[in-house]
Amino acid sequence: MNILISGGTSGVGKAVAKSFAFGDNNITLLGRNEDRAQKAVNDLKDLTGNQNIDYPLGDLAVESENKKVAEEYVQDHDVLDVLVNSAGVIPKTAQDNITKNIQSHYWLTHNLVSLLKKSENPNVFLITGAPQIVKYGPINEWQFNALFKGVWLLTHKTLLVTLMANELAADNIKVNAVFPGEVKSELMKWTQKVTNEDVVAIKNIMDSKTSVTGQFFDNYGQLIPLNERKYSVKKARKALNKYL
Structure with a gap:
């Protein structure tokens, strides 16, 4: 398989790459x-x-x-x-959240549709977090402080999965969100102390050959059904239209 991982040079992205690198997969790590x-x-x-591992460089938050x-x-x-959208930041500003955590994934995915369509089993994954926030966090545009920015990020990224799954369904491209669990990374002080450097969820999902799209998987690759009313295509379009 050909596998492209944004943010694949460290942290979660590198851990995802590791799970696929044992074998003859062709892996590309996108970094800056x-x-x-x-x-x-x-x-x-x-x-x-x-x-069969290489890397190009570029700032995906610049269109x-x-x-x-x-x-x-x-x-x-x-x-x-397989496209894994793992690149992202802990946002310092609302604009960081928009460009680096939402727009960059949308642009990259759509810029690569022509190649994804040629796969027999094309999959797009967005790395996300905190299933409880995804389930119970309110969807609004508040980004007043770090807490609100975090809730905005996780709910809007899940809306993005809903939207892209709908947009790419005609091309049989599956789009899903994945919570990787706690993985060693440089994002925050506490993640620097984590010892785990493995992410098996995405490979487990691929091995299962699931046909699910527009959904959320946990760190074992098990499906966590989303609230269809909260994360509807209509609500996704309404919330994300101004950014995309």
Whole structure:
């Protein structure tokens, strides 16, 4: 399979790459820092023996760079089987949340539809968090402080999954959200102390060959059904239209 992972040079994205690197999959890690990207590639090659791992660089939160990175990938590959949107930040501003945690995923996914359509089993995953917030957090536009920014991020990313699953259904492209569990990363002080560096959920989902789309999976790859009234296509369009 051809697998593309944004934010794949560290943290959760690198852990996802690791789960697929044992074997003959072709893996591409999207990142912004060349030293980090090169280290990630070397680490994975040394660990797994898979030499089919490379990286391009680009800031996916800049629409023109997002498009350029995608165009370069399309030129070099015949098909894309799995796209994992793992890149993201702990937002300091509302605009960070919008561009880096929502728009970047939407742009990259749509910029790669032409290759995803060529796969026999195309899958798009968005890395998310805190299932309880996704379930019970209110959907609103408040981003007054860190707490509200976090709730906005998780609910709106889930709305984005709902929207893209609907938009890409005609091309048989599945789009789902995945909670990776606690994984060592540089995002926050407490995640730097986590010892786990494995994410098995996405590979488990792929191995199950599920036909589910527009839904949420936990860190074991088990389905957590979403409230269809809360995360409806109509509500997703209404909430996200101003950003997309």
